[in-house]
Amino acid sequence: MVKKSLPAFLIISGLVLGIFVLKTSLRTSPCANSLSCKESLELNVENGVSGVFNGQKIAPPGIDLAQKEPGNRVLGDASDQGEKHIYVDLTNQTLTAYQGNTLFMQVPVSTGKWGKTPTGEFTIWEKIRATKMSGGAGADYYYLPNVPFVMFFSGSGIAAGRGFGLHGTYWHNNFGHPMSHGCVNMRTADAEKLYYWANPSTKVNITLSGPDNPGTKITIYGKAPD
Amino acid sequence: MEKPLIKFALLLIFVSGIFCLAFILIPKSRVPAPSVPEFVQAGSQITVREDITQSPDGTYKLTMKRVKDNGWFAYTFLVSPTGGGTAVEVYKRTAAESDRFSVPANSFSPDNKFVFIKENAPGNTNYWVMSASGKPLPGGSQAQEISSLFAAKYENYKITDVTGWGGLNLIIINTSQETGAEGPSFWFDLTSSSFIRLSSRFN
DSSP: HHHHHHHHHHHHHHHHHHHHHHHHHHHSOOSSSSTGGGGGGGGOOOTTTTTEEETEEEEEOOEEEEETOTOOOOOOOGGOOEEEEEEEEETEEEEEEEEETEEEEEEOOOOOOSSOOOOOEEEEEEEEEEEEEOOGGGGOOEEEEEEEEEEEBBTTTGGGGOOOOEEEEEOOOOTSHHHHHHSSSEEHHHEEEEEHHHSSOSSSSEEEBBBBBBBOEEEESOOOOO | OHHHHHHHHHHHHHHHHHHHHHHHSOOOGGSSSOOHHHHHHHHHHEEEEEEEEOOOOOOOOEEEEEEHHHHTEEEEEEETTTTTTTOEEEEEEEOOOOEEEEEEETTOTTTTTEEEEEEEEEEEEEEEEEESSSSSOTTTOOOEEEHHHHHHHHHHHEEHHHHHHHHSSEEEEEEEETSSSSEEEEEEEETEEEEEOOSSSOO
16 A cells, blocks of 8 residues: 555655745746846846836936046046945945945945845946846836946855846835845935946946956845845 | 311212112113114024935935024925026925924935925824925825824824835835834825835835
């Protein structure tokens, strides 16, 4: 009797295990933006296209890639003043940027609510003037073209292709409180300032870090409020 | 020789006594009060506080000016482009000293069309929403107070904080229960002046 039911037991156990693994892998999408995923890593400007966030239709701000850089920009160099480092405090929902011991900025941010923001030591590997981000499902679905001033980071077990980054935000104003799908949401004005300060230094609309133009280090720590 | 000297001394004391008495008795009100023109008086009111917050994209700022006025405080809220330009008065209130208005950091809606402000009054905190253009809100009123609207609808919950905007016209409200325990979060939908209870809390 036991011998007869063993194969059936193994098949059922295998099926249950398979369903569990599949469900878990679907729930924890490897990408910060589950739908756009790799597409978010490319320069993408869609002026005139509507976005969706929290069930609402949004008109994203237009982006002119031909626009000249502002003259008062703080460029991402001057290494003699010390190394640049960005700290993101999940507990207090703040971002602080230093060059050596000199404070460059301290601003409120919004980290992961619907998806976790990873903690650890990271490096900016790509900067993009604007891209598209989409993901979620049902009431949580979002489609956000023209996400401005994106700084993708990798490290601490987070691969570059997963699309975690710091970026400007035009679809909410709830900074200081978790409000993202895993990225670090910043006020657009703050993101612009950080974008032109942080390395890799950039003069075009998409820049990859490399040995001769390394990215700024980012430390993400703490625990976001539940 | 001594008698005239005594007489002179007495006369001197008498005369100085009269002077002293006159100095004390003559009312000081005879001195006319200085007249100050009204425009000078208005200009000398002290701006005791000025709060400023910027829109997330940095293009607009909301300025709160608080001026002391005959024991009361006159509050004026102005929206203006950060790059310079005409300021629009979006709200004006006169309040007692015990009422304190402030401008929250997340005051602007994501599209810069609306702003909200906070009023700390004795015993309660009120939140006012208004159009950033100075025009009436979708409902027709110049400003909408959220707290009393919420209290009328949800007796079992109390607003603990209004943190910012979850969408173009969705204001995020956190609440507590009557027992003091954590309550749910709500949206206040400005276009319909209605509350939407949320399944997850926005801490």
